[in-house]
Amino acid sequence: EQMESVEILIIGAGPAGSVAAALLRQQGREVLVLEREQFPRFSIGESLLPQSMEYLEQAGMLRAVVEAGFQFKNGAAFVRNGQYTDFDFRDKHTIGWGTTYQVQRGTFDHILAKEAERFGAQIRYRHEVTMIDLVQEKPVVTVKDPDGKITQIEAGFILDASGFGRILPRLLKLESPSNFPVRGAIFTHIEDRISGEFDRNKIRVTVHPKHCDVWFWTIPFAAGRCSLGVVAETSFLDRYQGTEVERLQAIISEDESLKTLLENAVWDTPARHIVGYSANVASLSGKGYALLGNAGEFLDPVFSSGVTIAFKSASLAAALLQRQFAGEEVDWQAEYGIPLKKGVDTFRAFVESWYAGGFQQIIFHEEHQPEIRRMIASILAGYAWDLTNPMVKETARRLAALEALCTSE
Ligand code: FAD
Structure with a gap:
């Protein structure tokens, strides 16, 4: 044959x-x-x-x-210890879909x-x-x-x-x-029943109040549902016992804002756990x-x-x-x-800075020039190959300079 x-x-x-x-x-x-x-x-x-x-x-x-x-x-919204900041992808440096x-x-x-x-x-x-x-x-x-x-x-x-x-x-x-430490994620889908102030048109990334390298995603879907997950080093996740849903709920309960946001949620789907991705x-x-x-x-x-x-x-x-x-x-x-x-590599530099805490310092800092925010918005919108963006052209140097600016006050 x-x-x-x-x-x-x-x-x-x-x-x-x-x-x-x-x-x-x-x-x-x-x-x-x-x-x-x-x-x-x-x-x-x-x-x-x-x-x-x-x-x-x-x-x-x-x-x-x-x-x-x-x-x-x-866009994307970020929350940390009562601070909130968001980026609207339509207001960005790079020309293209927003x-x-x-x-x-x-x-x-x-x-x-x-x-x-x-x-x-x-x-x-x-x-x-x-x-x-x-x-x-x-x-x-x-x-x-x-x-x-x-x-x-x-x-x-x-x-x-x-x-x-x-x-x-x-x-x-x-x-x-990979040169990143081994992290894992626990995640599920919920009927969120969020009633308070919440922008369904943005992903929300919440930083754990005590550990800046632990974070949660809330990704709203159509029809009142949400994807919800936590990302942390495996040694952190290992401390929590029970079913995957119980472990996720326990970690979420450590953050007041997220706990309150999700207080009426219906947990109707088993959670999953993935490590070392x-x-x-x-x-x-x-x-x-x-x-x-x-x-x-x-x-x-x-x-x-x-x-x-x-x-x-x-x-x-x-x-x-x-x-x-x-x-x-x-x-x-x-x-x-x-x-x-x-x-x-552009994304890699941002990821490294995120976990080291520098990028968080930058985005929660309030007094950026609008053009700086537009450059960051471009990266967050995925335009990581656009060499007209100084944050792409000289990512590490720009991130370091911004971080120094934000921590010097
Ligand atoms: P996949 O989507 O994985 O598709 C690969 C396909 O190949 C699968 O259908 C599989 O069944 C098939 N396959 C595998 N082996 C074989 C085989 N031997 N023979 C035949 N078929 C095979 N990305 C985002 O853009 N946004 C996010 O919000 C996001 N969140 C994430 C959260 C977590 C926790 C993780 C781990 C990843 C996240 N990602 C996110 C990344 C995203 O999941 C992947 O980058 C994306 O799915 C990659 O697409 P792909 O087509 O390369 O592979």
Whole structure:
């Protein structure tokens, strides 16, 4: 029997995989996506950034997302020990989308996958990639179908969009340790019944009153529901006993503002716990493959950058494949790895500053010039690749200077 052969094989139908599939179909490529789960399936990562809208638009998926009726989002709010500050993404340095959505990822990812199919990508659900052979002339993947049957497929190029599955990095031993301490998250969905002053159009990040490296997210959805979670080092989370919901409730009760905000909430969904999600790789590409989204690198959830980075990676890779299939020589390291990492490194500097406390000093400081706030708003809106923003161009230096300014009084 002859081995099945495709032009482009994508592993995983999450945001990175579906957007890449749609873009490649629009170039006329033959695209096969192998997805381990049946959709819709739960996924974490529910607060989008406005920068992501540009890629949904590019992929031809924007209307389907808009029409789904997700919760509108125009900014981010931060709360710490009675202090409140917020950023409206429409008032930002970078030109581009200033609003977006907060989405239940089961529904959202399913919409994107269906859109990719609408453009002619073939998606096989409940097909798990178990092995990849890169030694042959063309890469060959081993696939397990829903009946447990094993087959092999040869591909012209492989995009690994397997997210936290990280199939290629694991098989190729490309994983390199993340330099962040091991953190975990406990999270759930609630019927929030919030009645007081609360801006449903913004994600709310609450800093723990005693530990500046522990924080909570409240991400409002449409129809009175909310995603709620806490992020902390595992040694902190380990101190709390009981079910995941009880542990989450116990940590929340340590913050007056959050406890009061959620006093009427209906806890109707079991909570989940995920640890050690930060990951890094030695290289984002190699002969016959590239890593997209979380399969490459994942920093930290605090700035909701994950889906935006996943889309950006899909967009960059699709543009390079267009040139490669047209016969051009492409230097993936120079034209994919390095440009993608530019934005990732911007976020990394902000994440580091967040946990060290510096960025919190900056945002809760009241007397910034409006242009400084607009530069910060751009990053918070996901425009981490815009070199016209000094906070992108010289991130570390600018953050250090601002922090010094805010703590000197
Ligand atoms: P995924 O969405 O993980 O999709 C990968 C797909 O590949 C899955 O469907 C999986 O089933 C499939 N797969 C895996 N292995 C295989 C295999 N061997 N064969 C076939 N298929 C396979 N991001 C945000 O933008 N906003 C947020 O608010 C946010 N909050 C977060 C909170 C937490 C606690 C964490 C941990 C992350 C958060 N993120 C957030 C990040 C976000 O979850 C990810 O960055 C995003 O889902 C990455 O998309 P992806 O397409 O790369 O991978």
